[in-house]
Amino acid sequence: MAVSAQAPLVLLLADGPEWRDGLHQALVQEGYRVHQQPLPPRLQLLSPQADLLAPPALLVVNLPTDRWDLPATLQQLERLRRRDAALPVLLLPDQADEQERSALLDAGADDVLVRPFGLREFIARCRAMLRRMQRRQLQQRAAAGDQVLRCGGLVLYRQEYRITRDGQEVSLTPREWKLLEYFMLHPGRALSRDQLIEQVWGPDYCGDHKSVDVHVLWLRRKLEPDAPTPQRFITVRGVGYRFDPPVPPAAPAPPEAP
Numbered sequence: 069m070a071v072s073a074q075a076p077l078v079l080l081l082a083d084g085p086e087w088r089d090g091l092h093q094a095l096v097q098e099g100y101r102v103h104q105q106p107l108p109p110r111l112q113l114l115s116p117q118a119d120l121l122a123p124p125a126l127l128v129v130n131l132p133t134d135r136w137d138l139p140a141t142l143q144q145l146e147r148l149r150r151r152d153a154a155l156p157v158l159l160l161p162d163q164a165d166e167q168e169r170s171a172l173l174d175a176g177a178d179d180v181l182v183r184p185f186g187l188r189e190f191i192a193r194c195r196a197m198l199r200r201m202q203r204r205q206l207q208q209r210a211a212a213g214d215q216v217l218r219c220g221g222l223v224l225y226r227q228e229y230r231i232t233r234d235g236q237e238v239s240l241t242p243r244e245w246k247l248l249e250y251f252m253l254h255p256g257r258a259l260s261r262d263q264l265i266e267q268v269w270g271p272d273y274c275g276d277h278k279s280v281d282v283h284v285l286w287l288r289r290k291l292e293p294d295a296p297t298p299q300r301f302i303t304v305r306g307v308g309y310r311f312d313p314p315v316p317p318a319a320p321a322p323p324e325a326p
């Protein structure tokens with residue numbers, strides 16, 4: 069497949085020149101533009117637009133065993149997501165158990181593929197991530213007239229990736245932000261944990277339902293007037309959760325005519 073000027077740009081950060089060149093070649097053969105470079109020291113790697121003429125459509129990062137530092141990686145992912153909540157990120161750790169993979173996904177990675185893996189699967193995952201990004205972009209353009217969601221004192225600015233409560237800015241993690249957005253797009257509806265995982269965590273999520281419960285708890289602590297007695301994020305027994313927008317106070321009745 070020929071590479072065109074409009075082909076998506078992939079930023080590939082990986083150690084091991086031969087292995088990195090193999091990934092590079094597979095991406096080029098698929099039709100992508102690729103900018104590759106070794107993994108920077110201390111995993112200070114997540115500044116994906118540095119030295120590039122155009123922003124990348126996908127960030128692919130190898131996490132080698134000899135420099136595997138889960139807390140540092142999670143911190144870097146969270147920093148990236150505060151700067152760019154939309155860029156798809158595929159992590160390629162040399163090793164990672166289920167708990168570590170879940171932590172990486174919760175911190176902001178869109179997919180985690182542990183070595184060893186085949187190039188065919190690697191390319192298929194890249195294609196799937198870029199398709200999801202394209203669908204999100206189409207949905208955003210279709211909803212261009214509804215970029216600000218308001219529910220009572222909560223205001224979510226979708227293009228700016230920020231939220232205010234009663235006029236005060238509230239800091240949310242990328243996952244909390246996506247979960248709140250989905251709740252606000254479906255007010256008053258009982259949403260199952262499976263549905264929330266599918267729509268917010270994505271179909272490749274490999275954890276359990278506890279992550280949903282934990283993130284709802286964090287939203288309650290940050291956005292409820294009284295977290296122990298939630299009024300907005302309601303537990304629906306046997307189902308999941310429901311987002312109830314605050315009901316505005318009723319207007320006073322007009323005085324009776326004399």
